[in-house]
Amino acid sequence: MTVCPTQAIRVVKGKALLNPYRCIDCGECFRVCPTFAYSVMHDNIEVLTKFKNRIALVPGVFFGQFPDNISIDQIHLAMRQLGFSHVYEIEGGVEILKGAFNRMVTSLEYEKPIISSFCPSIVRLIQVRFPGLVGNIAPLIAPADIAAIYYRKKLMEEGADPKETGIFYVTPCAAKIAAFKSPVGEEVSALDGVINLNFLFNKVYHLIFQGKIVDDNPSVEIPLDLPDEKSIRWSLTNGEAKNISGRALCVDGIKNVIDFLEKIENEEVTNIDFLELRACDESCAGGILTAENRFLVVERLNKRARKHGLLIRENPDVKATSFADKADYLLDRIILPQKIEPRSIVLDEDMVKAMQKLKKSRELMCFLPAIDCGACGAPTCQALAEDIVSQKANLSHCIFMQRQMEKHNKLSNDHAFKIIEKVWGASRLDKDCYKKGAKYETN
Amino acid sequence: MMYFDYKVAGGDFTGAGQASSQLKKVLKQLGVNPVIIKRAVIALYEAEVNIVAHARKGTIRIQVTADFVKMLLDDEGPGIKDISKAMEKGYSTASDKVRSMGFGAGMGLPNIELNADIFKITSTPGEGTHLEIIVQFK
Numbered sequence: 312m313t314v315c316p317t318q319a320i321r322v323v324k325g326k327a328l329l330n331p332y333r334c335i336d337c338g339e340c341f342r343v344c345p346t347f348a349y350s351v352m353h354d355n356i357e358v359l360t361k362f363k364n365r366i367a368l369v370p371g372v373f374f375g376q377f378p379d380n381i382s383i384d385q386i387h388l389a390m391r392q393l394g395f396s397h398v399y400e401i402e403g404g405v406e407i408l409k410g411a412f413n414r415m416v417t418s419l420e421y422e423k424p425i426i427s428s429f430c431p432s433i434v435r436l437i438q439v440r441f442p443g444l445v446g447n448i449a450p451l452i453a454p455a456d457i458a459a460i461y462y463r464k465k466l467m468e469e470g471a472d473p474k475e476t477g478i479f480y481v482t483p484c485a486a487k488i489a490a491f492k493s494p495v496g497e498e499v500s501a502l503d504g505v506i507n508l509n510f511l512f513n514k515v516y517h518l519i520f521q522g523k524i525v526d527d528n529p530s531v532e533i534p535l536d537l538p539d540e541k542s543i544r545w546s547l548t549n550g551e552a553k554n555i556s557g558r559a560l561c562v563d564g565i566k567n568v569i570d571f572l573e574k575i576e577n578e579e580v581t582n583i584d585f586l587e588l589r590a591c592d593e594s595c596a597g598g599i600l601t602a603e604n605r606f607l608v609v610e611r612l613n614k615r616a617r618k619h620g621l622l623i624r625e626n627p628d629v630k631a632t633s634f635a636d637k638a639d640y641l642l643d644r645i646i647l648p649q650k651i652e653p654r655s656i657v658l659d660e661d662m663v664k665a666m667q668k669l670k671k672s673r674e675l676m677c678f679l680p681a682i683d684c685g686a687c688g689a690p691t692c693q694a695l696a697e698d699i700v701s702q703k704a705n706l707s708h709c710i711f712m713q714r715q716m717e718k719h720n721k722l723s724n725d726h727a728f729k730i731i732e733k734v735w736g737a738s739r740l741d742k743d744c745y746k747k748g749a750k751y752e753t754n
Numbered sequence: 755m756m757y758f759d760y761k762v763a764g765g766d767f768t769g770a771g772q773a774s775s776q777l778k779k780v781l782k783q784l785g786v787n788p789v790i791i792k793r794a795v796i797a798l799y800e801a802e803v804n805i806v807a808h809a810r811k812g813t814i815r816i817q818v819t820a821d822f823v824k825m826l827l828d829d830e831g832p833g834i835k836d837i838s839k840a841m842e843k844g845y846s847t848a849s850d851k852v853r854s855m856g857f858g859a860g861m862g863l864p865n866i867e868l869n870a871d872i873f874k875i876t877s878t879p880g881e882g883t884h885l886e887i888i889v890q891f892k
Contacts, residue, residue, distance in 0.1 A: 578799065
């Protein structure tokens with residue numbers, strides 16, 4: 312509740328309620344929740360059966376989950392065994408984005424700094440908390456969507472039936488799943504589904520670990536993608552910024568991003584051409600649906616990037632995967648069709664009423680303890696004050712206020728108990744030895 | 755109407771920006787147009803930095819209504835001898851050395867004026883400077 316950067320969570324009857332209007336799908340709550348109260352919706356592998364051509368689009372960080380002794384070939388084979396007919400990497404689309412970003416940076420048409428639209432959580436954060444910067448977001452689609460458009464076109468050209476072709480993105484990111492379920496700036500997603508990376512990693516690793524990988528059709532060569540060195544690093548911290556000509560900066564970690572955007576908004580920091588902002592610490596390697604430690608993933612990706620770089624440099628006939636054969640087709644399709652709109656959080660739509668509410672909440676803050684304990688079900692005392700003036704909570708939700716009210720005989724002991732139960736659930740005041748950290752701790 | 759009061763310490767560059775950040779938060783909660791918020795916040799930030807850079811200490815009083823925000827800044831400091839000159843773009847009292855470091859471009863006061871709907875400045879050399887900045891919401 313307290314980690315939420317937009318204060319979207321309240322505890323009611325012992326359950327965490329998410330305000331969908333405020334939520335930016337960053338997944339910070341998912342990361343820290345001790346009771347696994349949050350879950351991420353995703354498509355199950357069974358959806359594959361609906362299609363004849365079942366394409367998995369995987370980001371580089373997917374391969375980074377596996378230890379060094381497991382080869383990319385083995386992972387491909389395991390994925391085929393799980394039901395995918397094709398496995399492609401999304402980083403081929405990076406080359407086209409790189410060009411588009413650099414053109415925007417040098418064009419006077421765009422307001423600087425240009426903020427990358429790569430991280431869907433950042434786009435949502437700006438909509439909710441920095442509405443004045445919405446115009447700075449580059450209106451471009453993400454590498455996964457570019458890859459989806461590319462491979463769909465390619466398969467169609469090879470004679471595949473569009474109705475029988477399903478393209479699935481394997482994602483390390485809760486926000487990407489949300490972006491698929493409710494896209495910002497796009498009418499329909501280029502994808503047919505999204506698959507939780509952690510879930511698929513476990514399936515693949517299990518097959519490999521048990522030695523159940525069989526080469527179903529050894530005569531068919533597995534087409535391995537070969538994204539170049541820079542493209543592989545795209546989803547890591549500084550992956551974009553390093554490819555931009557001009558002054559480009561990267562900030563990762565949602566709290567760091569908020570601090571930085573405050574400065575940009577105040578014009579405390581100026582003369583920046585391009586901002587790469589990533590919600591997760593260590594960017595996608597630290598995505599909430601990853602299985603492996605983020606620093607190991609970064610190390611493995613860097614190693615693979617260097618390997619590809621060397622291979623391409625030393626063999627003139629080896630070409631990196633870059634989607635160059637359909638560059639024009641893709642360039643017509645990488646611009647977001649719809650404008651990204653602000654989604655400001657206001658106390659009231661009517662400014663006069665908002666003013667009254669703000670005044671009243673400041674008066675309430677004279678009484679609230681300002682220790683932000685969260686026992687009332689709101690993340691901070693100020694959030695409780697705002698909930699009270701919006702008639703979503705009562706002053707008696709605060710346990711400090713309860714003591715005061717009891718002292719002045721304005722609240723009975725029974726009633727105080729009921730209030731706690733209303734927030735934290737009926738049995739919350741009972742003894743429970745099975746909770747985390749208690750005598751018979753269990754999960 | 756709501757009032758917000760802040761103290762500003764001369765020389766504390768790290769602390770500069772507190773009042774403008776708080777003002778920004780309030781105006782966002784009220785649903786003021788982001789373009790107008792930006793103007794108010796930039797004007798206030800410039801003025802805050804001026805106190806930090808030139809004065810010993812100062813106070814900021816912000817008044818927010820449903821129609822406008824009014825910011826009153828008073829400092830105890832050297833004051834400004836020639837205000838009309840200080841208002842010229844590029845005019846600066848900074849030495850060449852300071853300028854070569856990228857400070858004192860002489861854009862502070864003109865930038866405040868640019869972002870304000872009403873801007874008043876009075877100063878007594880040797881005592882201090884008083885600014886009144888009004889940004890209207892409509």
